[in-house]
Amino acid sequence: MIDMSKPIGPTPLDRPGGLLGQPINRVDGPLKVTGRATYAYEYREPQNAVYGFLVVSTIGKGRISAIDTTAAEKAPGVLLVMTHLNAPKQAPRGQGTVPQLASDRVQFQGQPVALVVADTFEAARAAAYLIKPAYDAEQGAHDLAARRAGAATPKPRNGTSPDSSKGDIDAAFAGAPVKIDVTYTTPPQSHAMMEPHATIAQWDGDQLTLYTANQMLPRGTQTVADTLQIPKDNIRLVSRYVGGGFGGKLQVQPDGILAALASRQLKRPVKVALTRPQVFAATTHRSDTIQRLRLGADHEGKLQVVAHESWSDNTPGVDDFETAAMATRNIYATPALMTAHRLATLDLPVSAAMRAPGEAVGLLALECAMDELAVALNMDPIELRIKNDAQTDPAEGKPFTTRTLVPCLQKGAELFGWNKRNAQPGAVRDGEWLVGMGMSAAIRGNPMQEAKASAAFGRDGILTIRSSMTDIGTGTYTILAQIGADMFGLPIERVRVELGDTKFPPSPGSGGSFGANSTGSAVYDACMNLRQALVQKTGLNSDGAVFERGQITVAGKNVPLETLVGDGMSADGSATPGSSRKDYVQQSYGGHFAEVGVSEVTGEIRLRRMLGVFAAGRILNAKTARSQAIGGMTFGVGAALMEEIHVDKRDGWFLNNNLAEYHVAANADIPMMDAVFVTETDDRSSAMKSKGLGELGICGAGAAVANAVYNATGIRIRDYPLTLDKVLNGWAKGDEGQRSGISPSLSPSPG
Numbered sequence: 089m090i091d092m093s094k095p096i097g098p099t100p101l102d103r104p105g106g107l108l109g110q111p112i113n114r115v116d117g118p119l120k121v122t123g124r125a126t127y128a129y130e131y132r133e134p135q136n137a138v139y140g141f142l143v144v145s146t147i148g149k150g151r152i153s154a155i156d157t158t159a160a161e162k163a164p165g166v167l168l169v170m171t172h173l174n175a176p177k178q179a180p181r182g183q184g185t186v187p188q189l190a191s192d193r194v195q196f197q198g199q200p201v202a203l204v205v206a207d208t209f210e211a212a213r214a215a216a217y218l219i220k221p222a223y224d225a226e227q228g229a230h231d232l233a234a235r236r237a238g239a240a241t242p243k244p245r246n247g248t249s250p251d252s253s254k255g256d257i258d259a260a261f262a263g264a265p266v267k268i269d270v271t272y273t274t275p276p277q278s279h280a281m282m283e284p285h286a287t288i289a290q291w292d293g294d295q296l297t298l299y300t301a302n303q304m305l306p307r308g309t310q311t312v313a314d315t316l317q318i319p320k321d322n323i324r325l326v327s328r329y330v331g332g333g334f335g336g337k338l339q340v341q342p343d344g345i346l347a348a349l350a351s352r353q354l355k356r357p358v359k360v361a362l363t364r365p366q367v368f369a370a371t372t373h374r375s376d377t378i379q380r381l382r383l384g385a386d387h388e389g390k391l392q393v394v395a396h397e398s399w400s401d402n403t404p405g406v407d408d409f410e411t412a413a414m415a416t417r418n419i420y421a422t423p424a425l426m427t428a429h430r431l432a433t434l435d436l437p438v439s440a441a442m443r444a445p446g447e448a449v450g451l452l453a454l455e456c457a458m459d460e461l462a463v464a465l466n467m468d469p470i471e472l473r474i475k476n477d478a479q480t481d482p483a484e485g486k487p488f489t490t491r492t493l494v495p496c497l498q499k500g501a502e503l504f505g506w507n508k509r510n511a512q513p514g515a516v517r518d519g520e521w522l523v524g525m526g527m528s529a530a531i532r533g534n535p536m537q538e539a540k541a542s543a544a545f546g547r548d549g550i551l552t553i554r555s556s557m558t559d560i561g562t563g564t565y566t567i568l569a570q571i572g573a574d575m576f577g578l579p580i581e582r583v584r585v586e587l588g589d590t591k592f593p594p595s596p597g598s599g600g601s602f603g604a605n606s607t608g609s610a611v612y613d614a615c616m617n618l619r620q621a622l623v624q625k626t627g628l629n630s631d632g633a634v635f636e637r638g639q640i641t642v643a644g645k646n647v648p649l650e651t652l653v654g655d656g657m658s659a660d661g662s663a664t665p666g667s668s669r670k671d672y673v674q675q676s677y678g679g680h681f682a683e684v685g686v687s688e689v690t691g692e693i694r695l696r697r698m699l700g701v702f703a704a705g706r707i708l709n710a711k712t713a714r715s716q717a718i719g720g721m722t723f724g725v726g727a728a729l730m731e732e733i734h735v736d737k738r739d740g741w742f743l744n745n746n747l748a749e750y751h752v753a754a755n756a757d758i759p760m761m762d763a764v765f766v767t768e769t770d771d772r773s774s775a776m777k778s779k780g781l782g783e784l785g786i787c788g789a790g791a792a793v794a795n796a797v798y799n800a801t802g803i804r805i806r807d808y809p810l811t812l813d814k815v816l817n818g819w820a821k822g823d824e825g826q827r828s829g830i831s832p833s834l835s836p837s838p839g
Contacts, residue, residue, distance in 0.1 A: 090613045092536060093666030095771040101612065106574040108776070111711035115580065116565045125329045128301040129286040134357035137288060138167055140350055141212035142342065142366055143202035143219050145194045148740030149228030149435040152192040152201060152221050159218040160204055165211035168350055170203045176349050178315050181405060185315045188345045194223065195403055196437045197740045198369020203346045205358055228435030230740040232376050232401045239399050239430035242409040250409065252417055252483050255424030260393035264384025268460050272381065272453035272806045276733035277374040279442055280752050283331025285371055286361035289347035297324045300344050303337045304597030305556045305590045311340040316348060328588040330560040335441035338599050341371045368745035373733060375400040375410045375439035377449050381457035389467050391476045393424040396454060401432040402439045410439070411446030416454055417483035418675055419531045420476040425483060436740050443723055444783035447532055452727065452808060455528035455791035460804065469795070470497050470506065473529050481673040489672045489772040492703035493529060496679040496766055500701035503764065504681040513802035521685035524800025528791035530678030530702070532784040536665040536774055537602045540593035541610035543572060543618045544658035549650045551576060552584045557595035557607040559587055562782050563712030567604050568611050570709060571776070575615035576649065577636030593660065601780025604708060606663060609775040614661025621659055625652045668772050676779045678702040680721070680792035686800045691815035693729055693797055697760040700789065705770040705779035713781055717763035720785020726753040728790030729809050
């Protein structure tokens with residue numbers, strides 16, 4: 089077992105010239121571009137499948153007083169209509185259970201109220217529209233600002249307290265010579281992944297198989313077992329390819345449970361896919377937040393106090409909260425530090441993790457507040473951050489495994505040409521466009537998890553690696569293949585990786601940026617155990633054994649692997665973080681730099697160029713890492729400029745519940761963008777000495793854009809997203825504009 093309680097020493101993966109770190113093309117790429125990669129709705133193993141279609145509530149809160157299914161039951165091809173009146177018994181909703189159609193209560197708009205199953209998708213959909221629920225509607229709560237005062241302290245999340253405090257906050261803030269007290273708001277957001285949620289359920293006696301879209305299969309198996317009240321060993325989940333998740337597929341969603349219930353009743357495989365509007369409401373989304381930041385510093389820019397309070401919301405009975413202030417505990421040194429989270433109960437769909445939960449929205453606020461402090465100090469914002477870089481964890485005093493924030497900021501400033509920035513807002517123009525630069529820091533936790541994997545050689549000489557780990561588009565198939573190839577000196581074509589199946593060794597799955605570190609370490613351990621078994625089989629001294637070109641070299645003798653494998657050899661491996669996460673604070677770091685143009689005519693904001701510089705331990709694949717970083721940065725641009733679920737606060741409707749009206753950043757929104765990496769290894773992080781990267785790119789990215797908008801216009805917008813109407817309103821008010829040299833008439837002053 090790999091136990092990261094102690095630093096890992098030299099490993100075969102450190103050997104120069106290996107595949108690890110190289111920009112290897114995705115090994116699953118040909119399958120995807122030719123349409124041969126199988127996604128949840130496309131598996132052909134289940135034969136004679138039928139089709140389910142959801143009916144969802146049209147009220148935001150209340151109860152179903154009656155539901156007429158007569159016409160639907162008589163419709164052509166219909167095999168089953170399931171409602172709360174005839175749904176099989178399930179466990180009550182609780183921690184880890186997600187019963188469907190369990191009562192007549194409606195908690196939010198978009199909640200499933202019926203399932204129609206027919207012999208074709210079209211027949212099921214047509215019959216679904218024949219169902220006529222009647223409701224006793226109740227007035228619900230749908231506005232976080234209105235419920236802010238009554239928000240409560242949530243339960244600890246993943247063992248971490250929602251609140252922290254060090255020093256006398258009030259006294260430090262009162263005595264700080266330079267200070268700001270500002271409030272930022274972020275809206276609800278949707279994961280908007282390409283593949284909608286879908287499941288094919290099949291029973292074989294008491295054995296259930298779900299071909300589904302899920303990021304964390306062992307946890308999903310437990311959820312299904314607890315909800316359906318059947319043994320966990322009777323359940324198999326398969327998710328070989330997942331068309332994007334971003335946290336939206338961490339949990340088992342209604343499609344999985346309803347498909348399983350219907351399949352058991354009909355004794356046939358049942359396929360259920362959610363429509364895009366159903367994905368928005370019937371699954372999960374990111375909560376909106378209200379965040380108050382109080383920062384105080386001396387005249388030289390040294391922080392004396394940081395206070396970060398955040399309010400978010402969730403459905404009744406769900407205590408997950410947006411951990412927006414958590415990153416504030418780790419990023420800047422200060423003698424007085426306070427963070428607090430409060431959770432309001434609203435009658436809205438369930439809020440849950442979305443890419444970089446906490447940091448993504450928390451840094452939107454903190455890093456803009458730091459920019460505001462830099463303006464108040466008349467100090468360069470990079471200088472302010474470097475001056476307050478923390479050498480030990482500010483909240484708990486623990487050491488960092490590495491601390492590479494400053495090199496990221498310095499390298500980014502050099503590459504981006506930060507020295508050419510004009511600090512005076514509104515001073516640079518390009519025709520009708522006001523041009524500004526902004527930057528922000530990035531930080532993201534590195535939470536390795538326990539994982540297992542296996543490695544096996546077959547008679548054909550192919551190395552096969554297996555794990556229930558999933559690949560949600562991040563390149564996991566490729567990275568694990570690179571590890572296996574380097575461990576045995578094989579070309580990558582001789583390594584086969586099989587993932588996304590709970591019949592394989594359990595992995596924590598894809599989420600929290602821990603997938604590659606956790607499962608990769610287990611793969612490394614399995615390969616080390618297999619290497620040892622192969623060397624022992626040679627009968628030679630194992631000291632100094634070298635695996636290269638498909639053979640073992642020991643004491644000057646070369647032994648081809650195929651002569652040792654015989655009918656096949658295999659080994660298992662496992663990895664655990666041990667005490668490393670208790671003894672150290674593990675973080676990945678970055679710096680974002682953005683240049684924007686803002687039209688003085690329309691107020692439109694356009695990104696002109698953007699750079700991210702990151703430190704995430706050893707980079708496992710230069711190509712997929714850069715792709716992940718740029719994808720995260722693109723996500724951040726969307727959060728800054730366009731992404732927002734519009735909630736009708738009268739009845740809780742998600743008004744723009746489709747990809748036509750919920751705008752995500754597209755090609756036209758993203759011009760010149762690049763990501764580079766600072767050289768770093770972390771021997772306390774994992775067997776590969778790497779760190780989590782998938783979510784780092786979004787952390788702080790939107791704040792760099794927002795700070796650039798301020799530099800271009802002199803308008804400080806504290807309500808995300810930064811849309812053109814907010815720019816125009818800022819100019820119309822005149823106060824910010826006049827201070828920056830821009831008049832309310834939208835005409836910038838000369839120079």
